[in-house]
Amino acid sequence: MRARIEDDILFLHHEDVPPYKKGGSVVRNSYFWALKAIAGRASRGRDWEYEPEVWFALNRMLLSFAESGYLGLSETQLEFLPDTGEIPDVLRSVSTWL
Template sequence: MKAYIRDNILYINKEDIPEYQKGKSVVRNNYFWALKSISDYAPFNGDWEFCSEIWIALGRMLLFFYNSGYLGDRETMLEFEDDVLIPDELRAVSTKL
């Protein structure tokens, strides 16, 4: 998931937010609701925001869903631009583009 940090807030690009699909995969829908529940702001058609206070929880949640085997790297890893310093709390679930 493409991500960026501005003013100590992590943003996940709206195109990479998992979709809720009624009647589809329970794991993907749980993933959607779990991410939405810990976000600070999750507009319908915008980037989702996560304040730095919950980055540890976000990292643990992303690792949990990755380790479940139902979701791949592309859906559970945060992708940052090369010039971004990745915070320690997110390092285990992050990569560079």
């Protein structure tokens, strides 16, 4: 998922966040609700926002869903642009550069 950090807020690109689908996969819908539950802001059509206080929980959640094998790497890995600067330590295990 494309990600960026601005003013200590982590933003996930809204097009990369897995959508909720009524009658869809239980794993994907659970993933959607878990991501939404810890987001500071998660509006339709806007990038989702996460404060530093939840980054540790986000890291654990992304690792857990990645290890389940039900979701692809592109859905459970944060992708930062090279000009982002340094990736915070707490997010490094679930992050890569685009």
